[in-house]
Amino acid sequence: MGDVDASDADEPHHPEVDDVDPEDDTPKEACGVFGVYAPGQPVAHLTYLGLFALQHRGQESAGMAVSDGESITVIKEMGLVANAFDERMLVALSGHLAIGHVRYSTTGSSVWRNSQPSYRDVGGIGFALGHNGNLVNTRQLADEAGMLPGAVASDTDVIAELLSIELGREGAHASLESALMEVVPRLEGAFSLTLQDADHLIGVRDPNGFRPLCLGRLDNGWVLASESPALDIIGAVFIRELDPGEMVVIDADGPRSSFPFAAERTDPTLCIFEFVYFSRPDSRLYGRSVHQARIHMGEQLAEQMPVDADMVMGVPESGLPAAEGYSRRSGIPYGQGLVKNRYIGRTFIAPSQELRAQAVRMKLNPLRENIEGKRVVVIDDSIVRGTTTRAMIKMLREAGATEVHMRVSSPPYRWPCFYGMDTGTRGELLAANLSVEEIRDFLGADTLAYLSLDRLVSAIDQAGTGQAGFCDACLTGSYPVEIPVSLGKGVLEGELLVPSDARGRIDDGVRVLPVDEAAAIGARRAEAEAEDRS
Ligand SMILES: O=P(O)(O)OC[C@H]1O[C@H](OP(=O)(O)OP(=O)(O)O)[C@H](O)[C@@H]1O
Ligand SMILES: NC(=O)CC[C@H](N)C(=O)O
Ligand code: SF4
Ligand SMILES: [Mg+2]
Numbered sequence: 001m002g003d004v005d006a007s008d009a010d011e012p013h014h015p016e017v018d019d020v021d022p023e024d025d026t027p028k029e030a031c032g033v034f035g036v037y038a039p040g041q042p043v044a045h046l047t048y049l050g051l052f053a054l055q056h057r058g059q060e061s062a063g064m065a066v067s068d069g070e071s072i073t074v075i076k077e078m079g080l081v082a083n084a085f086d087e088r089m090l091v092a093l094s095g096h097l098a099i100g101h102v103r104y105s106t107t108g109s110s111v112w113r114n115s116q117p118s119y120r121d122v123g124g125i126g127f128a129l130g131h132n133g134n135l136v137n138t139r140q141l142a143d144e145a146g147m148l149p150g151a152v153a154s155d156t157d158v159i160a161e162l163l164s165i166e167l168g169r170e171g172a173h174a175s176l177e178s179a180l181m182e183v184v185p186r187l188e189g190a191f192s193l194t195l196q197d198a199d200h201l202i203g204v205r206d207p208n209g210f211r212p213l214c215l216g217r218l219d220n221g222w223v224l225a226s227e228s229p230a231l232d233i234i235g236a237v238f239i240r241e242l243d244p245g246e247m248v249v250i251d252a253d254g255p256r257s258s259f260p261f262a263a264e265r266t267d268p269t270l271c272i273f274e275f276v277y278f279s280r281p282d283s284r285l286y287g288r289s290v291h292q293a294r295i296h297m298g299e300q301l302a303e304q305m306p307v308d309a310d311m312v313m314g315v316p317e318s319g320l321p322a323a324e325g326y327s328r329r330s331g332i333p334y335g336q337g338l339v340k341n342r343y344i345g346r347t348f349i350a351p352s353q354e355l356r357a358q359a360v361r362m363k364l365n366p367l368r369e370n371i372e373g374k375r376v377v378v379i380d381d382s383i384v385r386g387t388t389t390r391a392m393i394k395m396l397r398e399a400g401a402t403e404v405h406m407r408v409s410s411p412p413y414r415w416p417c418f419y420g421m422d423t424g425t426r427g428e429l430l431a432a433n434l435s436v437e438e439i440r441d442f443l444g445a446d447t448l449a450y451l452s453l454d455r456l457v458s459a460i461d462q463a464g465t466g467q468a469g470f471c472d473a474c475l476t477g478s479y480p481v482e483i484p485v486s487l488g489k490g491v492l493e494g495e496l497l498v499p500s501d502a503r504g505r506i507d508d509g510v511r512v513l514p515v516d517e518a519a520a521i522g523a524r525r526a527e528a529e530a531e532d533r534s
Pocket of ligand 1: 383
């Protein structure tokens with residue numbers, strides 16, 4: 001197990017685990033953060049439960065830091081929450097304050113050293129930090145602070161280092177809060193943070209609010225979490241979402257707010273994919289039910305792209321609510337056409353190259369009796385590289401579907417994300433270089449249609465009123481926070497930088513295929529054809 005105390009929290013003495021399978025082509029999650037301030041309560045257990053509820057946001061590593069007012073203990077391990085902690089460990093972790101983290105890496109490879117929380121102890125102030133999001137000025141910050149190559153590998157550790165430098169400046173800061181006021185305005189990109197020192201729990205949300213963060217109340221305490229189901233699971237009452245650009249400090253006097261960012265930087269652009277795919281359906285974002293929003297997406301899709309068919313089915317899990325909506329609006333009966341193996345998470349890793357072709361069948365299996373002889377409308381929330389969708393359609397035809405009409409409850413995913421989701425480069429994105437008709441042909445569907453952006457936004461609006469404003473950069477190429485010319489996951493690890501190819505907008509009239517992207521598409525087609533032959 002990966003238990004360490006604060007004194008050796010930064011020693012990379014654990015076996016390193018390679019990056020997750022490069023063949024896995026489903027969208028990657030954003031991380032999950034959690035924090036609880038609750039004197040007299042088993043905060044380590046509460047953090048365990050909170051992280052369990054956020055497991056869908058990251059499955060590479062899990063960790064927590066617990067303070068008893070004197071010292072902070074950090075425990076982190078590669079893998080799932082259930083693997084990282086056990087009862088014996090949690091019982092030993094007494095304290096009144098804790099933070100927790102589940103990781104899906106976006107800057108810095110998936111190794112124990114980069115797992116979170118990050119811990120530092122400087123100038124008599126020990127602190128731990130958990131981060132959901134991704135900085136876009138990581139290299140610049142590391143250079144400005146004079147960090148030596150290899151000193152840190154993740155953007156989160158850069159934040160921890162900057163805080164350490166501030167706390168180490170003679171007479172500059174008496175508290176973590178004061179150091180944060182200095183450091184967070186220098187960060188650019190996406191960051192929902194939870195932090196703690198011995199006696200304070202702190203939450204910070206970047207001025208765009210790319211990633212969610214909410215505040216909840218326990219009988220005698222307070223909770224911060226990426227998503228509201230993490231509050232439900234520990235019996236906390238949802239109070240509100242933190243505002244973009246807000247910092248909340250919680251201690252014995254309760255929570256207090258401040259806004260450390262320049263007012264002109266505040267520009268709410270919550271990731272629209274939190275509604276489409278990332279967040280749990282039982283989450284509330286911008287005061288709206290994610291489940292209801294997904295149902296409305298399906299209804300809008302039925303209005304926008306109707307089709308004559310016998311049955312509507314969803315691709316489990318996240319395609320199911322939109323399928324319900326499509327069925328309701330179209331009047332075509334809803335049925336279950338696929339069963340998903342519940343023990344395979346979102347980061348299913350194909351055990352070997354040979355087994356990769358079977359990977360989708362291990363994840364999804366058709367219900368022949370429901371499909372045979374039917375014209376089916378298949379609803380999914382998104383297609384990233386399309387391998388899952390392509391294999392799934394083939395499976396449905398083998399199970400006897402006479403027609404397969406694919407409907408996607410979001411627009412084509414054409415641009416890479418730099419704000420906390422790891423989708424790879426443009427060359428890896430199916431819709432980046434192919435027309436809808438070419439994608440339909442590649443997937444082997446009879447028809448294919450995507451929900452328009454206007455209708456997607458209006459579906460979310462139908463689920464409630466209140467704050468709005470979205471990032472839709474992966475759909476439009478319009479990035480709310482500027483991306484440097486080159487930005488890649490290994491920006492601090494000496495890897496060849498991956499060109500972001502991120503600027504500008506799609507010109508639908510002209511498709512320009514850089515040589516490497518054309519090669520990537522060609523290779524994928526050849527691979528698919530080889531699969532077909534086997
Ligand atoms: O680009 P593709 O290969 O077509 O993959 C896209 C699929 O991956 C995601 O589902 P995932 O299985 O990760 O999770 P879910 O069960 O929550 O829907 C997404 O919801 C699509 O179904
Ligand atoms: N997906 C995320 O939110 C990742 C957080 C951070 N950028 C990391 O790589 O650890
Ligand atoms: S680029 Fe896409 S996935 Fe990334 S934050 Fe924006 S909407 Fe979300
Ligand atoms: Mg899915």
